[in-house]
Amino acid sequence: MNYGAAQVIAPAQSGHLSVTQLSVYYGDKKAMGPVDMHIPGRQVTALIGPSGCGKSTFLRSLNRMNELIPGCRVEGEVKLDDEPIYGSNVDAVAVRRRIGMVFQKSNPFPKSIYENVAYGLRIGGVNDRSELGGRIERALEQAALWDEVKDRLHESALGLSGGQQQRLCIARALAVEPDVILMDEPASALDPIATARIEELIHELARSYTVVIVTHNMQQAARVSHHTAFFFMGDLVEFDRTDVIFTKPRRPKTEDYITGRFG
Amino acid sequence: MLLVLAVLLVIVIDVVRNGVSRLTLDFLSKGPSEGMTAGGILPAIVGTVAMVVLMTVAALPAGVATAVYLHEYASPTAVTTRIIRVAVNNLAGVPSIVFGLFGLGFFVQFAGRGIDKVFFGGAKVYGQPALLWAALTMAVLTLPVVIVATEEALAAVSRDVRLASAALGATRFQTVVRVVLPQAVPGILTGAILAVSRGAGEVAPILFTGAAYFLPTLPHALHDQFMQLGYHVYVLATQSPDVDATRPLLYSTVLVLLGLTFALNASAIVVRSRMRRKLGSHA
Numbered sequence: 001m002n003y004g005a006a007q008v009i010a011p012a013q014s015g016h017l018s019v020t021q022l023s024v025y026y027g028d029k030k031a032m033g034p035v036d037m038h039i040p041g042r043q044v045t046a047l048i049g050p051s052g053c054g055k056s057t058f059l060r061s062l063n064r065m066n067e068l069i070p071g072c073r074v075e076g077e078v079k080l081d082d083e084p085i086y087g088s089n090v091d092a093v094a095v096r097r098r099i100g101m102v103f104q105k106s107n108p109f110p111k112s113i114y115e116n117v118a119y120g121l122r123i124g125g126v127n128d129r130s131e132l133g134g135r136i137e138r139a140l141e142q143a144a145l146w147d148e149v150k151d152r153l154h155e156s157a158l159g160l161s162g163g164q165q166q167r168l169c170i171a172r173a174l175a176v177e178p179d180v181i182l183m184d185e186p187a188s189a190l191d192p193i194a195t196a197r198i199e200e201l202i203h204e205l206a207r208s209y210t211v212v213i214v215t216h217n218m219q220q221a222a223r224v225s226h227h228t229a230f231f232f233m234g235d236l237v238e239f240d241r242t243d244v245i246f247t248k249p250r251r252p253k254t255e256d257y258i259t260g261r262f263g
Numbered sequence: 264m265l266l267v268l269a270v271l272l273v274i275v276i277d278v279v280r281n282g283v284s285r286l287t288l289d290f291l292s293k294g295p296s297e298g299m300t301a302g303g304i305l306p307a308i309v310g311t312v313a314m315v316v317l318m319t320v321a322a323l324p325a326g327v328a329t330a331v332y333l334h335e336y337a338s339p340t341a342v343t344t345r346i347i348r349v350a351v352n353n354l355a356g357v358p359s360i361v362f363g364l365f366g367l368g369f370f371v372q373f374a375g376r377g378i379d380k381v382f383f384g385g386a387k388v389y390g391q392p393a394l395l396w397a398a399l400t401m402a403v404l405t406l407p408v409v410i411v412a413t414e415e416a417l418a419a420v421s422r423d424v425r426l427a428s429a430a431l432g433a434t435r436f437q438t439v440v441r442v443v444l445p446q447a448v449p450g451i452l453t454g455a456i457l458a459v460s461r462g463a464g465e466v467a468p469i470l471f472t473g474a475a476y477f478l479p480t481l482p483h484a485l486h487d488q489f490m491q492l493g494y495h496v497y498v499l500a501t502q503s504p505d506v507d508a509t510r511p512l513l514y515s516t517v518l519v520l521l522g523l524t525f526a527l528n529a530s531a532i533v534v535r536s537r538m539r540r541k542l543g544s545h546a
Binding site: 063065068093094096097100101103105107108109110119120122123124169172173176 | 421423424425426427428429430431432433434437441442446
């Protein structure tokens, strides 16, 4: 199945990201960039490339999570729907409310399933029980987890399976209704069945959210994404429709990578 | 290992064997009488508990706040951070009698007299050794214990959940209060246990700051003096005109002091393991 094959590059929609001359440094060492890229809204964009190529660094710079790494410095510009996220008057916390993130290792809080999903809402000031209940149910449904957990919402999230925990983390990110969801190898620690469910979910999410996913698994990129960006040695080598990248890439480097000649 | 166990057993057996005979309800519920050769130790029990509780109330928030600042906010390489750390470590190495003198000089003479001058027109209310000052002095002594234990507990909270919280749009403060501290509670309680055991047993810091040789009544206010078990043991052993007559009382007092410390520890351990189970982790 190739979800990306029939898609064309869509015009700018709500939730699109424009990246201009973005470079990231760790101390004095340049880790990535400069990168220019337009990530379309309401679609899935996959970032692929060998380890250390800068794709995770790039992902983290899209919602300013890299600021939590000491010594990390960013140059250039990222805009969400034409609003700069690195502006001097822009709060990183506000950026992360609009651009959520799901991590490689599922990281639920040691709280109940309910409280995990409620977390982002509560810190955003939502405390009304019925509103919380409704939004938690919706988020869990969007994450395809509701039917499995609706009778045990108040049990610990740590009692869920690995795949369920990861979907809970996705639900938690969806609950605050962001525009963009960033995913850093969200299925790499899961078994094939759980991985398939996450992939299905990612495809489903693209109806309402912009999804950017880092993956090591090229079949996964081909299956779930509309667009694919290939990173190598800190540079963006090629960015195009997924079917183009995987069938007739323009750069020899890309072809070498997707055919498995290195990386 | 075995040697430690043997020493502990010898002490406990000796204390229990000699102390248990006088350990009656009267002993626990009456004040000392007849030049401390008869009666009980109720004022000392109440004084010790009151002092330890006050000390914990003072030391725990201050220690936790310091540890949170050091671990969650301060840059690890900043000069101020290093100075604070050096200060904490040195605080832990200061002999306890020095804390007593510090308490006398700072709390009693300076803070106490200051309060008297401002609020009581110079009358001696707080400007003398008192329960409050003894508890605060002991709190300073136990502060490093709380800080170190809390810092370790904070360090044990995984980076993953901090990132998860940040990625959901939480401020650093929200992350600390809602995610990090709840997970650190068992570790913080461990620090509190250690502080309480230390505070219940130390005598030197309260010698000049609040402990009384003999009081027929219980402390009623923060500015009252109080009797304390450890100090009472010292008094019975060395200050009595008739040491032979006080020896059985002495054993029983030691037994009560040991029992109290064990009980405080045990209750804190129970609370801690309950919290751990609630968190569902082995932090």
